[in-house]
Amino acid sequence: MPVSIAIADDHHLVAEAFSNLIQKFENYDVLLLADNGRDLLNQLRYANRLPDIVLVDLNMPEMDGFETADQLRQLYPSIRVLALSMTDREEHIVRMLRNGARGYLLKGCRSAELRRALDDVMDKGFYYSDFLTKQLIRSLHTPETPGHNTSFGLNNREFDFLKMACSELTYNEIADKMCVSPRTVDGYREVVFRK
Known part of the structure; x- marks a missing residue:
């Protein structure tokens, strides 16, 4: 169908x-x-x-x-x-x-x-296109204003993933550095975008 x-x-x-x-x-x-x-x-x-x-x-x-x-x-x-x-x-x-x-x-x-x-x-x-990813990353890099929460409720692993995703590393390289599978990195990415 x-x-x-x-x-x-x-x-x-x-x-x-x-x-x-x-x-x-x-x-x-x-x-x-x-x-x-x-x-x-x-x-x-x-x-x-x-x-x-x-x-x-x-x-x-x-x-x-x-x-x-x-x-x-x-x-x-x-x-x-x-x-x-x-x-x-x-x-x-x-x-x-x-x-x-x-x-x-x-x-x-x-x-x-x-x-x-x-x-x-x-x-x-x-x-999540490259365009969308760039826009969201740029939004995350905007300086925090008083009283504005930019953590989005990320846990430490998700925040670590986000920092590495902002670098030149590929998702496979991020998976190696985090000692997880590429599939787990895909999960982090999905959670971060949702939050």
């Missing part, structure tokens, strides 16, 4: 373009298009089948992508959310990830990156 996709975007031309592109990917099918988050939730309420992945635009009328992601996480935890945006603002990325998004794509991405993101979200449960 193909992976099912829903798209929530108030720009009809953009939504249709993404839909047409995804329909060309082997083993993917677009179930529904929605104008905004509220429209998406209404359609899901009466759907015979839930989508595996929902592509959510950030800026939509009635219910934006932030609230939509949060509602999907609460009401339909099995649905994986992939954020779509024209903006690469760090606060938007972090907020979407905190609201349950499994990845963040710029609308200007190439079709190969969209396909890789969909595959990774299905196979690994998340998609």
Whole structure:
């Protein structure tokens, strides 16, 4: 059975373009298009089948992508959310990830990156591009302001991983230094991004 996709975007031309592109990917099918988050939730309420992945635009009328992601996480935890945006603002990325998004794509991405993101979200449960990683690392390197907590609740091992991930080391080299398997390092990465 193909992976099912829903798209929530108030720009009809953009939504249709993404839909047409995804329909060309082997083993993917677009179930529904929605104008905004509220429209998406209404359609899901009466759907015979839930989508595996929902592509959510950030800026939509009635219910934006932030609230939509949060509602999907609460009401339909099995649905994986992939954020779509024209903006690469760090606060938007972090907020979407905190609201349950499994990845963040710029609308200007190439079709190969969209396909890789969909595959990774299905196979690994998340998609963190080089762009996303750089934005989050830069956000973590921003000087702490008084009263602002930047620890994000990381434990010592996760913080050690994060420091090494900011270096030139590959994940395999990080695994060697931490005396763990590369799979464990993948787990640290996922936890750090979630936090």
